[in-house]
Amino acid sequence: MDLSNINNMELIILAIWGALFLYLAVKFFQAICLVPTQSAYIVERLGKYRCTLEAGFHLLLPFIDKVAFIQDLKEETIDVPPQECFSKDEVNVEVDGVIYIQVVDSVKASYGITDYRFAAMQLAQTTTRSVIGTLDLDRTFEERDIISAKVVEVLDKAGESWGIRVHRYEIKNITPPLTVKNAMELQVNAERERKAILAKSLGDKASRINRSEGLKTEMINISEGEMQRRINSAEGKAEEILAIARATGDSIAKVANAISQPGGKQALEMQLSEQYLQQMKGLSQESRKVILPANLLDFNQWLGTLGIKTKG
Known part of the structure; x- marks a missing residue:
C-alpha cells in the first residue's frame, strides 16, 4: 500500500472525528440554556412536553431535550389591519384597530393554538364587523367604547384556551365613504351654524334682559332717591315749624311773663x-x-x- 494513500485515509478519519467532536461540542453548548426575564422556554424530551423553563440558568440533556417554543411574557401590541364593515343603516365603513395582549400560560400558547397572534387578530376583525352591524353610522363614532368592550369580552373567552389575556382593544380609525364623509361635514357645518345662531340669539336676549334690569334698577334708585329727598324735605320743614312754634311759644311766654x-x-x-x-x-x-x-x-x-x- 502506498504511503500517501495511508496518510490520506488518516487525514479523512481525523477530519471525521474532528467534525464529530465539533458536533458534540455544539450539542453540549446548546444544552446550556440561559432564559431571559419575562420569557418562557418550552422543553420537549423526545418529542413530548417535559417542562417550562423560567428566567435563569438551565442545563438540558443533549440529543434528548430540546427547546420547542420560546414565549415572550411581556404585553405586546398587534395591529388589526383595516377591514370593511357595514353598519345597521347599510353604510360601508373601513375600520382598523390595535390589540394589547399578553401570554399568561406559555404551555397553552404553544400547544393550544398554532398562532395565537393571527387568531386574536382574526377574531377581533369578525367581532368588530358583527358589533358595527348592530349600530347606525352615527353611533359607530360615538360608541367606540362599546365596540372595544365587546371585542375584549370575546377575545378573553377565547384566550382562556389559548393561554393569553387581552387587556384592551382600541379602534384607531373609522373611515366612511367619501360621499358620506362630505354629507357628514355639511351636517356638522349646519349644526355649527345653528348653534352659532342660537348662541347669538341667547346672547342678545341676555343683553336685553341685562339692559332692562339696569333701567329698572336705575328707575328704582331714582324713585327711592326722590322719595328720600321728599322725606328729608318734609322732615326739615316739620323741624322748622316745630322750631318756629317753640320760639313763638317761648316769646309768648316771655311777653306774658313781662305783662304780669x-x-x-x-x-x-x-x-x-x-x-x-x-x-x-x-x-x-x-x-x-x-x-x-x-x-x-x-x-x-x-x-x-x-x-x-x-x-x-
Whole structure:
C-alpha cells in the first residue's frame, strides 16, 4: 500500500472525528440554556412536553431535550389591519384597530393554538364587523367604547384556551365613504351654524334682559332717591315749624311773663302804639287813611278807637 494513500485515509478519519467532536461540542453548548426575564422556554424530551423553563440558568440533556417554543411574557401590541364593515343603516365603513395582549400560560400558547397572534387578530376583525352591524353610522363614532368592550369580552373567552389575556382593544380609525364623509361635514357645518345662531340669539336676549334690569334698577334708585329727598324735605320743614312754634311759644311766654310784671302792661301798650305809628309812616299818601276822633286832644280816646287801651 502506498504511503500517501495511508496518510490520506488518516487525514479523512481525523477530519471525521474532528467534525464529530465539533458536533458534540455544539450539542453540549446548546444544552446550556440561559432564559431571559419575562420569557418562557418550552422543553420537549423526545418529542413530548417535559417542562417550562423560567428566567435563569438551565442545563438540558443533549440529543434528548430540546427547546420547542420560546414565549415572550411581556404585553405586546398587534395591529388589526383595516377591514370593511357595514353598519345597521347599510353604510360601508373601513375600520382598523390595535390589540394589547399578553401570554399568561406559555404551555397553552404553544400547544393550544398554532398562532395565537393571527387568531386574536382574526377574531377581533369578525367581532368588530358583527358589533358595527348592530349600530347606525352615527353611533359607530360615538360608541367606540362599546365596540372595544365587546371585542375584549370575546377575545378573553377565547384566550382562556389559548393561554393569553387581552387587556384592551382600541379602534384607531373609522373611515366612511367619501360621499358620506362630505354629507357628514355639511351636517356638522349646519349644526355649527345653528348653534352659532342660537348662541347669538341667547346672547342678545341676555343683553336685553341685562339692559332692562339696569333701567329698572336705575328707575328704582331714582324713585327711592326722590322719595328720600321728599322725606328729608318734609322732615326739615316739620323741624322748622316745630322750631318756629317753640320760639313763638317761648316769646309768648316771655311777653306774658313781662305783662304780669308791674308796669308791663303799660309798656306793652306803648310799644304797640309805637309800632302802629311806624307802620303809618310807611304807607303812601293814597293808602294812608286815618280816622281821627272828634276831640283831637283826647289821645286816650283815639287810641281806644284803634283798639289800644290805655290807663285812665
